[in-house]
Amino acid sequence: xKLFSGTSNKPLAEKIAQAMNLSVSPIEFFVFPDGxxxxxIQENVVExxxxxxxxxxxxxxxxxxELFFIIDGxxxxxxxxxxxxxxxxxxxxxxxxxxxGEAVSxxxxxxxxxxxDVERIIVLDLHSIKIPELFTIPVTQVSALPLFAxxxxxxxxxxxxxxxxxxxxxxxxxxxQGVQEANEKNFVSSTSSHETNAILVSPDMGGLRRISKMSExxxxxxxxxxxxxxDLETGSIAITKIEGEHKDMDxxxxxxxxxxxxxxxxxxxxxxxxxxxxxxVKHITAFATHPIFSQVAPRLLQESxxxxxxxxxxxxxxxxxxxxxxxxxxxxxxxxxxxxxxG
Amino acid sequence: MSQDDFVLLTGRANPPLAEAIAKHLHVPVxxxxxxxxxxxxxxxxxxxxxxxxxxxxxxxxxxxxxHLMELVFMVDAAKRASASEVTVVVPYFGYSxxxxxxxxxxxxxxxxxxxxxxxxGADRIVxxxxxxxxxxxxxxxxxxxxxxxxxxxxxxxKRKLSKLVVASPDRGGILKATAYAKFLGAKEIAVVYKKRDxxxxxxxxxxxxxxxxxxxxVLLVDDMIDTAGTIVNASxxxxxxxxxxxxxxxxxxxxxxxALQRINDSAIEEVIITDTIAQPEEVLKNPKFTIASVxxxxxxxxxxxxxxESISKDLIL
Numbered sequence: 001x002k003l004f005s006g007t008s009n010k011p012l013a014e015k016i017a018q019a020m021n022l023s024v025s026p027i028e029f030f031v032f033p034d035g036x037x038x039x040x041i042q043e044n045v046v047e048x049x050x051x052x053x054x055x056x057x058x059x060x061x062x063x064x065x066e067l068f069f070i071i072d073g074x075x076x077x078x079x080x081x082x083x084x085x086x087x088x089x090x091x092x093x094x095x096x097x098x099x100x101g102e103a104v105s106x107x108x109x110x111x112x113x114x115x116x117d118v119e120r121i122i123v124l125d126l127h128s129i130k131i132p133e134l135f136t137i138p139v140t141q142v143s144a145l146p147l148f149a150x151x152x153x154x155x156x157x158x159x160x161x162x163x164x165x166x167x168x169x170x171x172x173x174x175x176x177q178g179v180q181e182a183n184e185k186n187f188v189s190s191t192s193s194h195e196t197n198a199i200l201v202s203p204d205m206g207g208l209r210r211i212s213k214m215s216e217x218x219x220x221x222x223x224x225x226x227x228x229x230x231d232l233e234t235g236s237i238a239i240t241k242i243e244g245e246h247k248d249m250d251x252x253x254x255x256x257x258x259x260x261x262x263x264x265x266x267x268x269x270x271x272x273x274x275x276x277x278x279x280x281v282k283h284i285t286a287f288a289t290h291p292i293f294s295q296v297a298p299r300l301l302q303e304s305x306x307x308x309x310x311x312x313x314x315x316x317x318x319x320x321x322x323x324x325x326x327x328x329x330x331x332x333x334x335x336x337x338x339x340x341x342x343g
Numbered sequence: 344m345s346q347d348d349f350v351l352l353t354g355r356a357n358p359p360l361a362e363a364i365a366k367h368l369h370v371p372v373x374x375x376x377x378x379x380x381x382x383x384x385x386x387x388x389x390x391x392x393x394x395x396x397x398x399x400x401x402x403x404x405x406x407x408x409x410h411l412m413e414l415v416f417m418v419d420a421a422k423r424a425s426a427s428e429v430t431v432v433v434p435y436f437g438y439s440x441x442x443x444x445x446x447x448x449x450x451x452x453x454x455x456x457x458x459x460x461x462x463x464g465a466d467r468i469v470x471x472x473x474x475x476x477x478x479x480x481x482x483x484x485x486x487x488x489x490x491x492x493x494x495x496x497x498x499x500x501k502r503k504l505s506k507l508v509v510a511s512p513d514r515g516g517i518l519k520a521t522a523y524a525k526f527l528g529a530k531e532i533a534v535v536y537k538k539r540d541x542x543x544x545x546x547x548x549x550x551x552x553x554x555x556x557x558x559x560x561v562l563l564v565d566d567m568i569d570t571a572g573t574i575v576n577a578s579x580x581x582x583x584x585x586x587x588x589x590x591x592x593x594x595x596x597x598x599x600x601x602a603l604q605r606i607n608d609s610a611i612e613e614v615i616i617t618d619t620i621a622q623p624e625e626v627l628k629n630p631k632f633t634i635a636s637v638x639x640x641x642x643x644x645x646x647x648x649x650x651x652e653s654i655s656k657d658l659i660l
Contacts, residue, residue, distance in 0.1 A: 032599075033569065033570050033599035033600040034405055034407065034437075034569055034597050034599040035405045035406055035407050035408070035599075036407055036437060036438055036440075036441070036452070037408070037452070038441065038449070038452070039449070039450065040446065040448050040449050041448035041449075042448070043448075045448075058381055058382045059382055060381070060382055060383050061382075061384070061408040061409050061411070061412040062408050064408075064412070065408045065411070065412075065455075068450075068455050068459070069450045069452055069455060070450070071450075072450035072451065072452070072454070072455050073448060073449055073450035076444065076449075076450060076451065077447070077448045090383065091383055093383075094383070094385070097423060099387060100424065101375065101386075101387045101388035101389055101392075101420060101424055102385070102386060102387045102388075102420055102423075103385075103386040103416040103417070103419040103420035103423070104419060104423065105383070105384070105386075105416050105419070107419070108415055108416060108419045108459075108462070108463050111462045111463070112458065112459055112462050115458055115462050116455075116458070264380065264381055265380065292381055294380055294381065
């Protein structure tokens with residue numbers, strides 16, 4: 001197996017390679033004065049199984065085109081198989097026609113990957129559980145929730161004895177063609193979190209599946225959701241209501257663990273945190289798999305009521321967008337395992 | 344022609360050209376593109392496309408990757424809105440110079456682009472002066488390649504150049520120069536070419552030429568002007584060889600990097616280009632540049648694709 005990387009997330013590619021005792025094979029990237037890209041594979045790949053790591057985060061079109069060219073270059077150079085690791089999948093929020101006359105942009109890029117004869121794709125926490133259905137090639141979806149669950153346990157378990165840290169097995173990480181159900185199976189309900197002050201929060205109602213899965217990972221930790229209203233005209237977000245089985249719970253002095261799949265502007269989390277703070281919560285830790293931070297996000301989060309923000313390295317966060325409250329967890333080992341399992 | 348059985352769309356690449364084509368066809372043109380805050384492209388086509396022929400006018404000029412993806416998503420949206428046939432009108436076709444493996448371990452990027460268009464559902468491609476016509480073979484769908492000469496030749500004729508020599512700035516353009524000489528009634532052609540000298544690790548390119556340009560009005564023809572290095576070097580060389588005047592005719596004006604400065608500082612008297620690529624004020628207001636519009640050519644081609652007439656008759660100059 002040979003591992004290649006596009007330019008969007010080289011540090012992650014290096015870590016995945018390290019976890020697999022490989023090194024990242026070189027590609028030469030060139031941009032012509034008119035903006036056209038040119039790539040050249042620098043190694044013999046005849047009869048090799050090649051893996052390309054590329055997050056299609058901003059600048060999304062540049063990253064997709066680069067990926068298409070790398071795959072085409074590998075195939076034309078004799079690679080026997082090309083698999084793609086796309087930790088963050090650009091255009092995943094355009095997965096169906098929301099209003100008449102729209103494109104399903106995600107479907108277009110998937111069709112393109114398939115027409116380039118990609119063998120398999122490994123992704124991290126997709127926005128919707130329907131997305132794998134758009135593929136006709138095998139999709140392995142890796143979840144960052146176990147990483148987050150370990151952080152939660154560490155935080156609530158401080159000072160407690162006999163805390164068992166959840167372990168996830170290889171089979172948990174595998175998910176051919178679809179919906180991830182296995183992840184939580186091997187977790188032992190060890191934390192009887194009902195006795196703790198901890199509550200899980202989904203910052204909007206779209207994340208209920210995610211938050212209930214997280215709850216299962218943590219032995220049935222109670223959860224609530226804040227309700228988001230987005231003004232379609234101004235784009236402004238208002239969060240005023242709390243929903244869920246435990247919506248009437250007294251939040252005073254509680255430790256909140258907020259979970260979402262991505263942070264772009266950071267507004268949803270910041271506004272949700274402000275509401276919770278007004279209800280008297282003591283501490284807020286936020287988790288999101290994909291840090292697709294907009295320009296304003298780092299400052300907004302740093303100045304919010306959130307005490308710590310945990311994200312993964314699915315999207316490269318440049319120094320300029322890092323902030324004191326930010327913690328980045330690596331997904332490299334999980335991805336490496338998924339790659340090894342699938343040969 | 345009924346006016347509501349076809350719909351014109353444009354992306355952000357060249358709205359003025361799309362407007363000009365629409366004017367010739369007496370129909371409106373719609374731009375369905377907007378951009379999300381994270382830079383993702385959003386397409387939403389408002390007009391009813393059901394059972395209509397759709398023509399999307401979008402050169403894949405700089406920024407080439409964005410313009411390309413806009414086009415691809417427009418095709419997808421049109422197909423999903425039940426368009427009967429989607430024609431992509433790509434006057435300038437980006438990546439068309441990466442049309443072969445000129446070295447080991449490289450992609451054929453132009454073939455990736457055509458796959459993107461057909462995977463999204465394009466039923467037909469219309470281009471002008473594609474870099475190599477073999478690219479039409481990348482796909483099974485019809486590909487109508489037109490020529491900028493249809494628009495450029497009448498403009499050049501207005502100059503009434505008496506001692507005209509048509510010149511090619513490289514070996515690859517001899518056929519094009521010969522064709523232009525025929526249309527313009529020029530008796531002579533000239534070819535400037537590079538001779539590669541390799542001496543003691545020093546590689547230098549010497550220019551040589553075939554033909555006689557002393558005292559002549561030279562018209563250099565090329566399919567595109569990118570950084571303008573080739574055309575400016577050839578022009579300065581022809582000037583030294585005694586050319587009386589030097590003009591350049593080219594279909595696609597990319598003008599990347601230092602191109603405009605180079606042309607301004609060169610022996611070139613005038614550059615005649617088309618509007619396949621939208622030009623900045625810097626070009627539009629520069630007296631050295633003349634623009635001959637391809638809008639009449641593309642409007643006529645769209646009309647004929649609609650009605651099922653021959654494209655090659657009288658449109659291919």
